Amino acid sequence: MKSVLPPYLSHMTTIHAERATDSPLTIGGRAFRSRLMVGTGKYRNNGDMVRAIEASGAEIVTVAVRRVDLDRSKDEGILYHLSPEQYFLLANTAGCYTADEAMRYARLSREAGFNEFVKLEVIGDRETLLPDTEGLLTAARELAREGFKVLAYTNDDLITALRLEDAGCAAVMPLASPIGSGLGLLNPYGIRTIKRRLSVPVIVDAGVGTASDACLTMEQGVDGILMNTALAEARDPVAMATAMRLAVEAGRQAFLAGRMPRREVAMPSTPNAGMLE
Amino acid sequence: MSELEIMVNGEPRKVPGPATAAGLLRHLGLDPRTVVVELNRKIVRRPQLNDTALADGDAVELVHFVGGG
Numbered sequence: 001m002k003s004v005l006p007p008y009l010s011h012m013t014t015i016h017a018e019r020a021t022d023s024p025l026t027i028g029g030r031a032f033r034s035r036l037m038v039g040t041g042k043y044r045n046n047g048d049m050v051r052a053i054e055a056s057g058a059e060i061v062t063v064a065v066r067r068v069d070l071d072r073s074k075d076e077g078i079l080y081h082l083s084p085e086q087y088f089l090l091a092n093t094a095g096c097y098t099a100d101e102a103m104r105y106a107r108l109s110r111e112a113g114f115n116e117f118v119k120l121e122v123i124g125d126r127e128t129l130l131p132d133t134e135g136l137l138t139a140a141r142e143l144a145r146e147g148f149k150v151l152a153y154t155n156d157d158l159i160t161a162l163r164l165e166d167a168g169c170a171a172v173m174p175l176a177s178p179i180g181s182g183l184g185l186l187n188p189y190g191i192r193t194i195k196r197r198l199s200v201p202v203i204v205d206a207g208v209g210t211a212s213d214a215c216l217t218m219e220q221g222v223d224g225i226l227m228n229t230a231l232a233e234a235r236d237p238v239a240m241a242t243a244m245r246l247a248v249e250a251g252r253q254a255f256l257a258g259r260m261p262r263r264e265v266a267m268p269s270t271p272n273a274g275m276l277e
Numbered sequence: 278m279s280e281l282e283i284m285v286n287g288e289p290r291k292v293p294g295p296a297t298a299a300g301l302l303r304h305l306g307l308d309p310r311t312v313v314v315e316l317n318r319k320i321v322r323r324p325q326l327n328d329t330a331l332a333d334g335d336a337v338e339l340v341h342f343v344g345g346g
Binding site for chain 1: 316344
């Protein structure tokens with residue numbers, strides 16, 4: 001694209017103009033601009049949380065349903081800090097260990113919330129927080145039947161992902177690594193394979209620790225990333241949120257751009273022709 | 278006025294009777310727009326809060342959205 005600005009400012013037009021064309025992320029019939037989704041747990045304070053979420057550019061923000069604390073004089077729910085007009089609130093079923101429990105939380109969330117979307121978690125193990133795939137499939141089938149748009153948190157196993165899609169899930173959310181671990185993308189091949197084989201969106205959920213993890217994850221071609229701890233536990237959550245926003249965009253653009261092939265041997269970038277005798 | 282003894286969020290609580298789900302929220306100073314009421318494991322939809330009577334021994338759960346990942 002020809003720039004109309006003086007040459008020393010030309011980079012300002014090229015940054016926005018020369019992008020690979022991308023379609024919006026569509027989940028359960030709803031289109032979203034941002035491919036980065038963020039959680040709202042574990043922030044040191046609500047001010048940090050609100051500013052970090054803003055900096056991340058996320059539209060989808062996860063929340064959880066819990067008992068109201070009746071002993072505290074003024075217990076503020078998350079809605080006091082995050083406007084449901086500004087963000088798409090996605091309720092999770094974190095902390096649920098059986099299909100029945102997860103379904104109970106999903107139904108309460110639908111009643112508390114503003115949409116029929118639910119991030120379904122059925123946890124199978126307290127140490128690793130890895131999913132109970134059997135319970136997950138049971139709950140996913142039933143909730144999809146009840147009209148929920150289920151986004152299912154799962155592991156990096158293709159077969160489970162395929163079954164979740166068959167169960168009627170609106171999106172499948174394989175982990176990069178265990179929840180809150182920050183270990184990054186442990187199985188790029190597994191994630192790539194799931195993305196290649198599924199028709200519904202694949203959103204990588206959990207395990208991303210820093211910007212390079214997010215970028216590498218998006219380079220696998222997945223549709224988006226959901227993260228929480230990487231922002232909440234960063235020394236500066238707002239700066240990390242900015243880094244993550246840029247990393248997700250960079251990774252997405254790199255994927256769409258199509259990377260060069262990997263070679264085992266060097267190939268000169270400078271022509272040999274014209275070398276002096 | 279009679280008193281009801283019910284379980285609210287797992288704790289026994291005495292509330293003035295006769296009581297409704299909406300009345301319980303008022304009694305506790307909670308906003309019905311942000312709290313969901315579950316009565317004996319069944320969700321009470323918001324429009325039904327006024328018409329849902331509470332009885333001795335009922336188990337009530339009051340939940341709302343908090344931060345989560």
